[in-house]
Amino acid sequence: AQSVAQPEDQVNVAEGNPLTVKCTYSVSGNPYLFWYVQYPNRGLQFLLKYITGDNLVKGSYGFEAEFNKSQTSFHLKKPSALVSDSALYFCAVRDPYSSASKIIFGSGTRLSIRP
């Protein structure tokens, strides 16, 4: 079955430091992977996706993610964290057996950036 795992419920980082939010996946066939962010009292917002090609994907708000096929990982990264990056982050994978663009979400990681 297709799935993603986010092993950390919470990640705490000091402002200005690099951040990493971890995600591993299990999928049949080519993985289509996504990251979303949810700010308080808002809907999820798309950050970036990996389809094929370059393993380093750049997205919104200075975020990037590195696809690693051998480790089946798709970690979200940012070189220098901002307090405004504090939010809930979801990793997701496309369900290849879905006739629509169904994606399967991870459980979410709460990122907290301290000033």
Next chain:
Amino acid sequence: DAGVIQSPRHEVTEMGQEVTLRCKPISGHNSLFWYRQTMMRGLELLIYFNNNVPIDDSGMPEDRFSAKMPNASFSTLKIQPSEPRDSAVYFCASSLVREANEQFFGPGTRLTVL
């Protein structure tokens, strides 16, 4: 462009009452998804439509829940009768059906059942 529109943004009702949540997807999108988010269970997919046809409703928790999509620009999620455990934030999302297209989420409806 307008994003996904959901109404109402907040709904407070009493147990046993009927609740109807509404969603207008992004124009031109042909897939529509209903999700529920709670602290305990996280984000759950309830049902999704492709070209107005329900494809998978296996996430609908009970027969009290029903969803319709009468046309490409409107969908409803109905709970009848509502129960306190239905209290959650309900999100609608839409997408253009292609292999790797992302979904666009609405702002959600916060439902409280007393």
